[in-house]
Amino acid sequence: MPLLLAYSLRNLRVRKLTTALTAGGMALVVFVYTAVLMLDSGLKQTLVATGGASNVIFVRRSAEVEIQSLVDRTQARIIESQPEVLLGVDGAPLVSKELVVLVSLPKLGPAQASNVVVRGVGSAILAVRPQVRITQGRMFRPGSTEIIVGSGLAGRFKGLEIGASIRFAQRDWQVVGTFEAGGSGFDSEVWGDSEQLMQSFRRDSFSSVVVQLADRRSFAALKKKLEADPRLTVDAKRERVFYEQQSRLLSDFIRFIGITLSVMFSLGAVLGATITMYAAVASRTREIGALRALGFRRAGILAAFLSEAMLLGLVGWVVGLSLASLMLLVKISTLNWASLSELAFSFVLTPGIVVQSLVFALAMGFLGGFLPAVRATRLKIVDALRSA
Numbered sequence: 001m002p003l004l005l006a007y008s009l010r011n012l013r014v015r016k017l018t019t020a021l022t023a024g025g026m027a028l029v030v031f032v033y034t035a036v037l038m039l040d041s042g043l044k045q046t047l048v049a050t051g052g053a054s055n056v057i058f059v060r061r062s063a064e065v066e067i068q069s070l071v072d073r074t075q076a077r078i079i080e081s082q083p084e085v086l087l088g089v090d091g092a093p094l095v096s097k098e099l100v101v102l103v104s105l106p107k108l109g110p111a112q113a114s115n116v117v118v119r120g121v122g123s124a125i126l127a128v129r130p131q132v133r134i135t136q137g138r139m140f141r142p143g144s145t146e147i148i149v150g151s152g153l154a155g156r157f158k159g160l161e162i163g164a165s166i167r168f169a170q171r172d173w174q175v176v177g178t179f180e181a182g183g184s185g186f187d188s189e190v191w192g193d194s195e196q197l198m199q200s201f202r203r204d205s206f207s208s209v210v211v212q213l214a215d216r217r218s219f220a221a222l223k224k225k226l227e228a229d230p231r232l233t234v235d236a237k238r239e240r241v242f243y244e245q246q247s248r249l250l251s252d253f254i255r256f257i258g259i260t261l262s263v264m265f266s267l268g269a270v271l272g273a274t275i276t277m278y279a280a281v282a283s284r285t286r287e288i289g290a291l292r293a294l295g296f297r298r299a300g301i302l303a304a305f306l307s308e309a310m311l312l313g314l315v316g317w318v319v320g321l322s323l324a325s326l327m328l329l330v331k332i333s334t335l336n337w338a339s340l341s342e343l344a345f346s347f348v349l350t351p352g353i354v355v356q357s358l359v360f361a362l363a364m365g366f367l368g369g370f371l372p373a374v375r376a377t378r379l380k381i382v383d384a385l386r387s388a
Contacts, residue, residue, distance in 0.1 A: 029269045035324050043251055053240060055213070063235070072204070080095040086212045093211065096128045096194075102115045108155070116153065116189070118192065119191050135178050137178060139176075140193060145193075149177075149178050150191075219238060272368070309365045313366070314365070328346070
């Protein structure tokens with residue numbers, strides 16, 4: 001068997017042009033397939049990272065996103081007074097009562113605008129979401145019309161530079177800092193004082209209330225207790241789960257379109273591999289006859305030709321994966337279908353994607369080489385040796 005594998009490898013080296021063309025076609029398919037999986041992974045990771053592991057978000061019952069939700073002040077006070085809520089160093093509960101609205105802001109470059117999430121947050125926000133850190137400038141002052149801008153928006157919208165001011169909700173808001181939130185969806189938001197934003201947008205209710213639990217295991221008991229309270233009309237969800245659910249619609253669409261295209265392209269790659277292997281069988285008929293005469297069995301010949309085809313797939317996988325890995329340097333933005341706002345995220349390559357793309361490439365090679373390999377095993381020894 002090692003001799004047959006060496007024989008197959010030598011033939012790939014001899015037929016350099018056909019090997020390069022076939023492997024190149026497979027590489028393009030692997031690139032598309034891997035890039036789609038990386039895009040989907042990046043989207044999910046961005047939204048999952050938006051939630052804190054110990055945080056619970058309360059929204060109006062049946063509201064799927066925060067912009068649909070209303071939580072009045074009385075309900076907010078009931079939620080923050082629960083004993084399961086962690087207390088800060090000052091003895092105050094770690095709670096952020098938040099307002100979420102959409103504003104249309106102009107982008108840099110060509111004249112166009114896009115919806116951006118403006119989030120009003122409480123004074124304890126940096127304790128509730130410790131993954132957030134100020135990267136430039138400073139935090140906004142409570143009770144002021146100052147705002148801070150997520151790193152995903154900075155440099156992409158007009159008026160969102162530190163020191164600049166931007167007008168919405170009939171007031172001018174001054175940008176005093178930028179922040180990063182660990183590559184989460186918060187990086188695509190503008191934050192300010194919730195009370196000031198509520199006044200400007202003439203709201204009297206919050207969109208959500210986020211609390212940090214003293215013990216993660218207390219979530220089920222807290223959820224059951226508050227959802228049964230007749231004074232409340234809220235749903236309690238772990239923050240990470242809440243934001244992960246918002247990725248499903250866009251994620252399913254990306255996977256459907258991407259995998260459909262990959263399958264269509266892979267048919268062409270498989271056809272190319274099949275033609276290449278049929279040509280290899282036709283040009284090596286006498287060699288196959290000689291191998292059979294030397295005592296090599298049909299199963300060995302089959303394995304050798306299948307290995308040759310799968311080696312083509314392996315070469316295509318290496319090249320395609322190398323090209324796809326360059327997408328890690330790219331950051332893109334799209335419309336978050338759940339909130340209808342701008343969302344910036346990056347491609348993410350995981351070990352699972354590497355394995356999936358390898359299996360996909362080897363499967364293309366196997367399918368492309370199977371019929372030619374079967375044909376090679378059916379050649380009669382005498383006929384093969386007599387061929388020109």
